Amino acid sequence: MAGPDGEPGLPQAYLLGFDTKGLGHAIIANGSPDTADNTAVYVPRTESQLAKAAGDDPVPYIGRPFLGGHKWGVQYYDGVPYSAGYIQTIPSDEAFGAHRMHVNTSGHSGYWDEGSVSLENQGAVVVGKYGDVKEDN
Amino acid sequence: MNLLRQSFPRRRLALCAAASVVALVMTGCSKDVTKKDVNDAGQTAEPTTLAVDQARTKANHLSSQILDMIGIKDGKVTEGGAGVSLCDDDPDHLYRMRHPWSIYEVAPDKLEAGFQRLREILPKNGWKVVAYGRDTSANKNLELTADSEKDPFSVNASLRITGASGNQQPMLQIRVVSGCFRAPKGTDLGKEY
Numbered sequence: 001m002a003g004p005d006g007e008p009g010l011p012q013a014y015l016l017g018f019d020t021k022g023l024g025h026a027i028i029a030n031g032s033p034d035t036a037d038n039t040a041v042y043v044p045r046t047e048s049q050l051a052k053a054a055g056d057d058p059v060p061y062i063g064r065p066f067l068g069g070h071k072w073g074v075q076y077y078d079g080v081p082y083s084a085g086y087i088q089t090i091p092s093d094e095a096f097g098a099h100r101m102h103v104n105t106s107g108h109s110g111y112w113d114e115g116s117v118s119l120e121n122q123g124a125v126v127v128g129k130y131g132d133v134k135e136d137n
Numbered sequence: 138m139n140l141l142r143q144s145f146p147r148r149r150l151a152l153c154a155a156a157s158v159v160a161l162v163m164t165g166c167s168k169d170v171t172k173k174d175v176n177d178a179g180q181t182a183e184p185t186t187l188a189v190d191q192a193r194t195k196a197n198h199l200s201s202q203i204l205d206m207i208g209i210k211d212g213k214v215t216e217g218g219a220g221v222s223l224c225d226d227d228p229d230h231l232y233r234m235r236h237p238w239s240i241y242e243v244a245p246d247k248l249e250a251g252f253q254r255l256r257e258i259l260p261k262n263g264w265k266v267v268a269y270g271r272d273t274s275a276n277k278n279l280e281l282t283a284d285s286e287k288d289p290f291s292v293n294a295s296l297r298i299t300g301a302s303g304n305q306q307p308m309l310q311i312r313v314v315s316g317c318f319r320a321p322k323g324t325d326l327g328k329e330y
Contacts, residue, residue, distance in 0.1 A: 111314045131274060131300035131301055
């Protein structure tokens with residue numbers, strides 16, 4: 001299942017685009033967007049230059065757009081506007097991360113509280129499994 | 138036996154914590170003492186230094202152990218191995234392992250039996266079940282969380298056999314996660330996966 005040049009178990013990376021402005025940006029796909037059942041966009045924590053650039057430039061997106069279906073979210077992710085017209089399913093920490101899984105009795109509970117529920121919920125939304133999203137009590 | 142308890146730096150930090158009760162303003166301990174680095178005795182602990190490959194091997198080994206406990210021989214299992222996540226406290230030096238995987242293409246009743254088998258066998262294999270019950274999703278999936286008693290690892294198992302997604306693609310989802318480790322000097326965590 002490894003990509004031709006990849007590590008075992010990890011998808012091949014695809015370079016979809018790059019530029020050298022500011023700190024430099026690259027658009028990387030993990031796995032082929034053309035053959036994927038689902039795609040998701042991730043913008044790592046933005047440096048100020050990138051956030052500024054996003055105000056003027058089109059926001060990059062990767063792979064096939066989510067058209068129709070569930071609208072689930074906010075229009076900003078880490079300060080970058082995502083209502084770019086194509087992507088309607090927007091996972092966000094704000095929307096999903098507020099509720100912590102109830103494992104307060106766990107001695108290792110700290111292992112689970114740093115965004116793990118948020119990550120998992122984002123995954124559930126990306127693949128359309130809305131019934132598995134953990135919600136606030 | 139907890140790895141954290143054996144480490145010398147933790148004792149140093151415990152002393153620092155005691156000292157800071159007496160004199161809150163002094164000591165250079167504060168940069169190491171964060172509320173997230175708390176072990177199960179409730180004491181502050183410096184993360185254990187461990188090479189990424191060793192942590193990965195450990196995580197993969199624990200996942201294999203869990204798969205054996207579930208005891209489902211047919212169906213499919215996710216192929217990917219454990220991966221590195223950076224810890225918020227110090228993402229340049231601290232990391233944790235995450236290994237999410239699942240068993241699928243198995244009948245729901247077999248998945249449920251495997252889940253219950255895991256719940257029963259975990260305590261006999263050095264794991265303490267610390268949470269069990271329905272989660273807060275619309276599908277009310279049955280899940281459990283267990284902590285390893287000898288390693289800084291925890292596992293969460295979620296039985297996905299109800300609702301639209303559970304009917305369409307029943308699975309038993311497993312997530313193995315570690316506490317934060319300190320990468321050995323010279324490690325570039327930006328290049329780890």
